[in-house]
Amino acid sequence: MPHLELKNLTQRFGSQTALDGLNLSIEKGELISLLGPSGCGKTTTIRLIAGFLEPTRGSVWIGGRDITPLPPERRNIGMVFQSYALFPHLNVFENVAFGLRAAKVPAPQVENRVQRALGLVNLPSYGKRPVFELSGGEQQRVAIARAVVIEPQILLLDEPLSNLDASLRERTRRQLRELITSLRITTLFVTHDQEEAFALSDRIVLLSKGQCQQLGTARELYDHPANEFVAGFIGRSNIFSLPLKAIGEDCLSFAWLSGRELRVRNLADPAHSQFEVGQSYKLLLRPEKIEFEKQEGGIRLFSAKLVSYRFAGAWSEWEAEGEGIRLLVTHSGLPLSEQVKVGMTLDLWANPESIQALEA
Amino acid sequence: MRRPFIFVLQILTLAILLWLVLYPNSYILIQSFIGAGNLTLAHYREFFANPSEKEALWNSLWISAWSVVLSGLIGVPLAFLFHRFDFPGRKIFAALASLPVLLPPLVGVISFLFLYGESGILSRSLQHWLGWQEPLFSFRGVGAILFVHAYTMYVYFYMFVSAGLKRLDFTLVEAARSLSASRIRIFFLITLRQLTPSLVGAALLTFMTSMASFSAPYIFGGGVRVLALQIYNSKLNGDLDIAMVETVMLTLSSIVFLFLLQRYEGTSKYRSATKGARQPMTLVVHPVKRLLAGTAGILAVLFLLLPHLTLVLISFAKDGTWTMETLPPRYTLDNYTRLFSDPSFLEPVVNSLHMATLATLANFIFALIAAYMIVRQRVRGRVFMSGLILLPWALPGTVLALSLATTFNQNSPWQARVLLVGTYWLLPLAYFIRNIPVVVRAVQASFEQFDAALEEAGRSLGGTWTYTMRRVVLPMVLPGALAGSLLAFVTALGEFVTSIVIYTIHNRPISIEILAQLRQFNFGSAAAYSVFLILLIGAAFVISEKYFSDFGNRAVS
Numbered sequence: 001m002p003h004l005e006l007k008n009l010t011q012r013f014g015s016q017t018a019l020d021g022l023n024l025s026i027e028k029g030e031l032i033s034l035l036g037p038s039g040c041g042k043t044t045t046i047r048l049i050a051g052f053l054e055p056t057r058g059s060v061w062i063g064g065r066d067i068t069p070l071p072p073e074r075r076n077i078g079m080v081f082q083s084y085a086l087f088p089h090l091n092v093f094e095n096v097a098f099g100l101r102a103a104k105v106p107a108p109q110v111e112n113r114v115q116r117a118l119g120l121v122n123l124p125s126y127g128k129r130p131v132f133e134l135s136g137g138e139q140q141r142v143a144i145a146r147a148v149v150i151e152p153q154i155l156l157l158d159e160p161l162s163n164l165d166a167s168l169r170e171r172t173r174r175q176l177r178e179l180i181t182s183l184r185i186t187t188l189f190v191t192h193d194q195e196e197a198f199a200l201s202d203r204i205v206l207l208s209k210g211q212c213q214q215l216g217t218a219r220e221l222y223d224h225p226a227n228e229f230v231a232g233f234i235g236r237s238n239i240f241s242l243p244l245k246a247i248g249e250d251c252l253s254f255a256w257l258s259g260r261e262l263r264v265r266n267l268a269d270p271a272h273s274q275f276e277v278g279q280s281y282k283l284l285l286r287p288e289k290i291e292f293e294k295q296e297g298g299i300r301l302f303s304a305k306l307v308s309y310r311f312a313g314a315w316s317e318w319e320a321e322g323e324g325i326r327l328l329v330t331h332s333g334l335p336l337s338e339q340v341k342v343g344m345t346l347d348l349w350a351n352p353e354s355i356q357a358l359e360a
Numbered sequence: 361m362r363r364p365f366i367f368v369l370q371i372l373t374l375a376i377l378l379w380l381v382l383y384p385n386s387y388i389l390i391q392s393f394i395g396a397g398n399l400t401l402a403h404y405r406e407f408f409a410n411p412s413e414k415e416a417l418w419n420s421l422w423i424s425a426w427s428v429v430l431s432g433l434i435g436v437p438l439a440f441l442f443h444r445f446d447f448p449g450r451k452i453f454a455a456l457a458s459l460p461v462l463l464p465p466l467v468g469v470i471s472f473l474f475l476y477g478e479s480g481i482l483s484r485s486l487q488h489w490l491g492w493q494e495p496l497f498s499f500r501g502v503g504a505i506l507f508v509h510a511y512t513m514y515v516y517f518y519m520f521v522s523a524g525l526k527r528l529d530f531t532l533v534e535a536a537r538s539l540s541a542s543r544i545r546i547f548f549l550i551t552l553r554q555l556t557p558s559l560v561g562a563a564l565l566t567f568m569t570s571m572a573s574f575s576a577p578y579i580f581g582g583g584v585r586v587l588a589l590q591i592y593n594s595k596l597n598g599d600l601d602i603a604m605v606e607t608v609m610l611t612l613s614s615i616v617f618l619f620l621l622q623r624y625e626g627t628s629k630y631r632s633a634t635k636g637a638r639q640p641m642t643l644v645v646h647p648v649k650r651l652l653a654g655t656a657g658i659l660a661v662l663f664l665l666l667p668h669l670t671l672v673l674i675s676f677a678k679d680g681t682w683t684m685e686t687l688p689p690r691y692t693l694d695n696y697t698r699l700f701s702d703p704s705f706l707e708p709v710v711n712s713l714h715m716a717t718l719a720t721l722a723n724f725i726f727a728l729i730a731a732y733m734i735v736r737q738r739v740r741g742r743v744f745m746s747g748l749i750l751l752p753w754a755l756p757g758t759v760l761a762l763s764l765a766t767t768f769n770q771n772s773p774w775q776a777r778v779l780l781v782g783t784y785w786l787l788p789l790a791y792f793i794r795n796i797p798v799v800v801r802a803v804q805a806s807f808e809q810f811d812a813a814l815e816e817a818g819r820s821l822g823g824t825w826t827y828t829m830r831r832v833v834l835p836m837v838l839p840g841a842l843a844g845s846l847l848a849f850v851t852a853l854g855e856f857v858t859s860i861v862i863y864t865i866h867n868r869p870i871s872i873e874i875l876a877q878l879r880q881f882n883f884g885s886a887a888a889y890s891v892f893l894i895l896l897i898g899a900a901f902v903i904s905e906k907y908f909s910d911f912g913n914r915a916v917s
Contacts, residue, residue, distance in 0.1 A: 052816050072819040073828075079820045085813035089835045098831070099821030150822060 001064050003028035003186050004049070004154055009058035011044050011210075018044040020210035021058070026186060031177075033197040034190045036207035037233070042190045045207070046156045049188070051075050062153055073102070078147030078185075082158040084139045086131040092118070092142050093127035099150035117149040118142075121179065136164050137172055144176075148183060155180070157189035161196060173199050194234055206230055224267060228358050231284045238285045238327045239358075244277055252357050254283065257302055257323050264355045274359050282358040287317075287328040289354040292340055298349040301327075305345045320348060370739045373730045377748040379776060380793050384763035385611065385755070391766065392604040407605045416585035417609060423505060423586065424570035428563045430510035435517025435562065438660065443525045446641040447650050453657040458519065459664050460512045462897050464854030465575040466871045467890040468512055470878065471667035472499070473579060474674055474887070476507070481670060484686040500582035508576040511667075513569055517562040524558030557624065564621040568614055572756030574857040591758045592861060600766065607759050618754035668894060675887035682883055695888035705885070708873035709892070715867060716852035719791035723799040724845045726792075728837065731803035736812065736833075753797035757857025764790055765862050784867045790858045795848035802844025806837040843904035850897040 002025035011019040019041040026032050034042040047053045049060055051072035059068040067075050086095050096117055100110045118124050121141035131139065140160065147155060160176060161169050177200050180187050191197050197204050198218040206213045206221060206229075213233075214226040225231035231239060242254040242262065252275060256262035264283065268275060275281065291298060304322030311317075318329045318340070327348065340346070395402045407413045442454035460468065475482045476499040483495050499507075528551065536546045552559075574588045581589060587610045594603035644650050675695055677688030698705045730749060734742045752760065768780035780786040814836065818828030856871035863872050870889055877886040 050816070050820050052819075071825075072816065073822050073824050075820075076822070077820060079817070081813040081817060083811050083813055085811055085817040087814060087817070087832055088810075098818065098823070102818075102821060102823040102827050102831075146817075146821065 005061040033201035041210040078152035084143040117145040384767040427509035427570040431514040435514035439521035466856035504580035520558040520562040677884040679882040727799040735807035761861035791852040799844040806840030
């Protein structure tokens with residue numbers, strides 16, 4: 001039985017639909033990130049789980065129990081707010097103790113559990129400090145301690161790293177992952193940064209326009225995007241449109257330039273496949289899969305002129321144009337500056353295995 | 361359990377506003393159209409046919425316009441002097457320039473009487489010095505009114521423009537300079553443009569306050585008719601119909617200005633698109649200029665302090681001894697000891713303290729609930745509620761007094777009217793209504809300042825609504841609520857304009873007692889009461905500045 005289940009969750013604000021029939025099952029102990037552009041409904045989702053919003057339709061289930069009608073204080077969910085929402089009139093200790101005192105936990109136990117929680121986030125001697133004297137990173141850790149000290153069934157984090165300096169973010173990200181893994185709490189966190197989602201979570205829910213576009217591991221989302229939106233949102237991509245000529249056993253034949261044929265693998269489940277001969281479909285080709293020389297199994301795409309070049313340290317990046325198509329090409333390591341220069345025309349190659357046809 | 365509870369509170373808030381704010385004013389509006397039981401325009405025809413009524417309306421308008429000009433001419437240069445240039449003593453001068461705020465309306469006017477009146481200290485000194493037989497000038501009429509207005513109302517310009525100067529985006533000036541604009545061009549095209557919201561805000565506020573001004577025309581008017589005073593006189597003469605028309609006219613003009621002010625506050629036309637930078641102060645280096653600036657500052661502050669100092673001096677004068685002399689000849693502590701020992705002197709103090717406490721307590725509770733409804737619960741009709749909450753601010757004291765006195769002069773439960781006229785309760789009720797805007801706004805500001813996520817954090821940590829209220833919300837808004845309430849308390853304590861229309865012998869407040877002592881030429885006692893009020897108001901300002909400055913100022917993250 002899944003630990004957390006969202007069933008057909010829908011939230012409308014007036015005429016706007018923030019969340020449109022979201023279904024989601026999460027296993028106990030999983031670390032899930034809700035990824036998506038701003039306004040995609042990710043914050044709405046965790047506010048619905050926390051109980052700050054009443055869904056227009058649908059329900060939230062934890063451990064097989066429908067908690068939709070419960071007020072926030074009876075859901076036993078720990079939440080770390082984007083602004084951290086530490087109580088400025090209370091010191092660190094009292095902030096962390098807040099939930100325990102609300103639950104009328106006996107004083108000696110409060111002392112014990114708060115100290116343990118503060119130790120967990122590496123702030124053991126910070127109890128007496130006023131919260132506004134802490135740095136951003138320390139405030140975040142107090143917020144986490146405060147959320148986990150009540151031993152919640154689910155931990156929610158709203159953009160946990162967005163308030164930190166870029167230099168702090170990477171280190172904090174690693175610490176956060178370790179901390180959450182050691183706590184073994186089912187965790188959902190919201191982010192608009194795919195790098196953050198990739199680094200922090202077991203699985204990713206990619207949301208757009210209030211709907212789940214794809215749920216899977218980072219690898220699955222990158223290698224096998226479910227649709228054009230996912231392909232465009234995750235990583236860098238070249239997407240172009242071609243008419244489908246024939247559907248083979250496990251391959252799809254598209255009409256390529258100058259009457260040639262482009263065969264790509266058919267990944268679609270044959271029972272649910274929506275590919276139709278005669279229609280045009282989007283194809284995805286990742287920029288790092290394009291070569292300037294013929295490789296084993298590669299086919300010649302077309303002859304293109306290099307229009308720009310950018311050096312980005314670990315990799316180099318070109319824009320190539322030909323046959324009315326503009327492609328982004330990236331290569332790791334040192335640029336092939338000797339042979340490849342802006343302005344020159346050369347053949348582009350790619351392995352058809354690395355091209356994916358998108359159903360929608 | 362929460363929803364119905366919130367709903368009940370919302371209904372209660374709305375009911376109080378409708379009954380105490382909207383109803384009395386609507387009642388007056390309707391009654392002004394009723395004559396002998398019929399709908400009629402007769403009272404309005406009478407108003408506009410009567411030359412002295414038209415004169416009062418016209419006087420109110422142009423006196424207010426001039427008050428704006430004069431206040432601006434004093435307040436704006438002072439703001440520039442103290443906030444753009446640095447010289448010795450600047451900080452003290454900058455703080456002292458807000459001193460007129462410490463004078464309750466009547467007290468301010470009285471101090472001017474002691475200073476510039478026919479037998480005032482300054483007029484007598486000048487007369488003696490020049491050796492004239494007659495006083496040089498009579499401090500009466502329009503000139504005197506305008507003088508008092510300019511003195512008390514320039515503070516609006518001073519405070520608004522000072523705040524505006526602090527927000528000024530100096531990068532715009534630098535940009536203009538790099539485009540080689542001249543200093544004069546920059547001042548008119550950039551600086552003044554950016555200050556426009558402050559200037560317009562101060563102008564509208566000054567105009568409204570001046571339209572409502574009662575004490576200055578009442579004491580110094582010398583027969584000059586203005587609307588605020590006409591209402592009082594018409595009521596004294598028992599001509600209620602015409603008093604109601606006057607009330608409607610004055611209310612209308614005030615509401616128009618309140619509306620304009622609100623509209624203007626909402627616009628961001630002149631706000632800078634970027635954050636920008638603060639302008640560094642110009643340090644006055646030249647020794648002669650430093651001396652001049654310092655001297656000008658000292659003179660200005662001395663002039664501003666004169667009324668306060670005069671009141672302190674005269675509060676020690678023995679009652680009935682000061683007649684023809686320039687300064688009171690004999691001094692005593694009696695005026696103060698009597699204030700706290702003689703029951704007949706103590707009574708108005710006790711009355712005022714009692715009524716102000718009652719009213720402020722009600723304000724405090726009402727404001728907490730109303731602000732929570734508007735800011736946090738975002739209840740339906742909150743715009744309407746906010747409008748009603750602001751309304752008493754636009755209502756001149758005489759208007760409020762007259763509307764309450766006509767509405768609550770009989771027991772007719774079916775019309776939601778109860779008999780309060782002649783009882784102790786009407787005056788505290790009036791204080792409560794007058795102070796609704798200031799306290800609610802203070803609490804509203806506190807609510808807006810603190811992150812709504814704090815309340816949600818409290819709930820998600822397992823705190824019930826009541827628990828979160830008690831442990832998180834209340835502690836956060838308390839400083840703002842207390843500061844606002846303290847301000848309301850001292851305002852109620854020194855209230856004069858409403859009090860003079862509806863006080864009874866059972867609840868005679870301090871301001872009325874000051875006036876009575878003045879009429880009996882007990883200048884010392886009148887001044888002692890005044891100093892007592894000034895000290896309380898000063899203390900209130902210091903306390904709220906020191907102890908109630910919000911947590912919000914040192915906010916997290």
